[in-house]
Structure formats: C-alpha cells, structure tokens
Amino acid sequence: MKKLVRDLGLPVEKIDVGKNGCMLYWKDRIDLDYYKFCGGATYKPIGERNPNSKKTLYAILSLSNSRRLIDVYLELLIEELQNLWHVGVLMHDKAKNETLMMRATLMWTVNDLPAYGVVSGWSTTSVLGCLVCMKDTTEFYLQNGRTTCYFECHKQFYPADHPYRRNKKAFTKTQVERKVERLRLTGEQMHDWVEKFSLTVDVSLSLQDNYGHEHK
Structure with missing residues (x-):
C-alpha cells in the first residue's frame, strides 16, 4: 500500500x-x-x-477489529475533510493559468451492506441489523440454525391495503401484518440521537449503554 x-x-x-x-x-x-x-x-x-x-x-486494521473501532481509523480522514471544508486547499487552474482556494465536502458514500455497517458503526448482522428500523427491527432467532432471521420483515413496508399483508398462506401461517413502516429520522434527528454516544477514541472498547437493545 x-x-x-x-x-x-x-x-x-x-x-x-x-x-x-x-x-x-x-x-x-x-x-x-x-x-x-x-x-x-x-x-x-x-x-x-x-x-x-x-x-x-x-x-x-483487519476484519476482526475494523467494525467496532472504525472511528479510530476514520479520525485521520475526518481531520482532512474538515480542513478541506473550513480551510481549503490551494489548487492551480491550468485552463485559466491561475491559482484558487478550493473547498469541498463529502456528502455521502455508496457502499454494499457489509461496508455500510462498518462505516456507519451500526452492524447490519445479527439483532437490530436494519439501519432504517433500528431499535424497532423485527427479527427472530432460529434455534436449530443458530442465526438471526429477518423473514417477512419486508411486509411492513407494503401499503396498508396491499394483499400481501393479509395473505395467511404464502407467508407465515395465520398471521396478518399490521405493523406500519417506521418513520425515518431526519438528518437533524439522527444527529441529536447519536450525540449521546461517546466515540471509541474517548471511551476505548467499552460498550455503550443499552447496547444490543436500542442500538449497536
């Protein structure tokens, strides 16, 4: 590298x-x-x-420690991004043959689901594995398979009058889905919610309060 x-x-x-x-x-x-x-x-x-x-x-940095400690290693990147936005970097415009102070910001990233869990710090595996439903995720544990299952969790996203919600044969027998989609948090709401958690660079490997119940 x-x-x-x-x-x-x-x-x-x-x-x-x-x-x-x-x-x-x-x-x-x-x-x-x-x-x-x-x-x-x-x-x-x-x-x-x-x-x-x-x-x-x-x-x-490896797969064994990157997920929980990602903010430790992102500390360097965040520092550079903050400087790029607040201070800027001197660039040369070859077409106009002049220099300028360029400022830029990172708006979002595009990741697959495993990388999404690593970068966000919210694991996409096991319990509470949905970053949309978060603490309201509806999963269940397969005793024989010894794994978490999200079968039929998608039904709550159907419109209220969708026939799949009332289908008792093609899905879990005798069950009707009445749960509605969880309202997604705005950027401001999400920011206020995560503000109560400490960074790994401040508290090391200690688990946060209500870990595994309200967040991951």
Whole structure:
C-alpha cells in the first residue's frame, strides 16, 4: 500500500496504533509511552540481557477489529475533510493559468451492506441489523440454525391495503401484518440521537449503554 501511494505522488505518513486498535499515536498522543485507556506500556523489553531495548507493539486494521473501532481509523480522514471544508486547499487552474482556494465536502458514500455497517458503526448482522428500523427491527432467532432471521420483515413496508399483508398462506401461517413502516429520522434527528454516544477514541472498547437493545 505504501508503494502504491508513493507511485501516485502522494505523501506517506506512518502512524502507530495501540495493540488493541483502540487509539492512534497522533497529534497530542504521539509521544505517549502508555495506552490511554488501560495504562499498559507501549513498549516491551526485547530480552532480559538488555532491558533498555524496546520493541514497539502494533496492530493492523483487519476484519476482526475494523467494525467496532472504525472511528479510530476514520479520525485521520475526518481531520482532512474538515480542513478541506473550513480551510481549503490551494489548487492551480491550468485552463485559466491561475491559482484558487478550493473547498469541498463529502456528502455521502455508496457502499454494499457489509461496508455500510462498518462505516456507519451500526452492524447490519445479527439483532437490530436494519439501519432504517433500528431499535424497532423485527427479527427472530432460529434455534436449530443458530442465526438471526429477518423473514417477512419486508411486509411492513407494503401499503396498508396491499394483499400481501393479509395473505395467511404464502407467508407465515395465520398471521396478518399490521405493523406500519417506521418513520425515518431526519438528518437533524439522527444527529441529536447519536450525540449521546461517546466515540471509541474517548471511551476505548467499552460498550455503550443499552447496547444490543436500542442500538449497536
């Protein structure tokens, strides 16, 4: 990856990360010799003969830790996006042969469902796996299959007079769907709702209150 970025003519900066992936040694944390949350040492002795020699502990972003710790690694990107919008970057307009201060913002991203869960921080698997229904998601657990099932959850999105809502044969027997689609939150409502949660960069791996019941 380093070689690829350099071949594009872009700068490369190496940033150390905590062994559990819970924090970056960056900005005001760059000179810390202990982990911010657990207090453990950043280094460990290489051998008993020379205890002053130290080996850096490191972690690599992988599928096992990216989902819960995504905001740790996005911290760098968010910093750049904020600078791009509030400060801007000096650009050269070759057609007019003049320089200008360009400002830009990221409005949205397009992802598949697994990546959507990682980037949003709300898992799209297991219970509460719908980012639209959120805490009102209607799933059930298959005891034999040992997995969460969302069979028929789509029926609530049909119009109130849709025949599928009253169909007791083609779907779950004897059941009529009376639940209506959950009203989607506006951007302002969503912002106010997530404001009560702390960032991983502030509380490390601690689970938030009501995790698995109202949010994921």
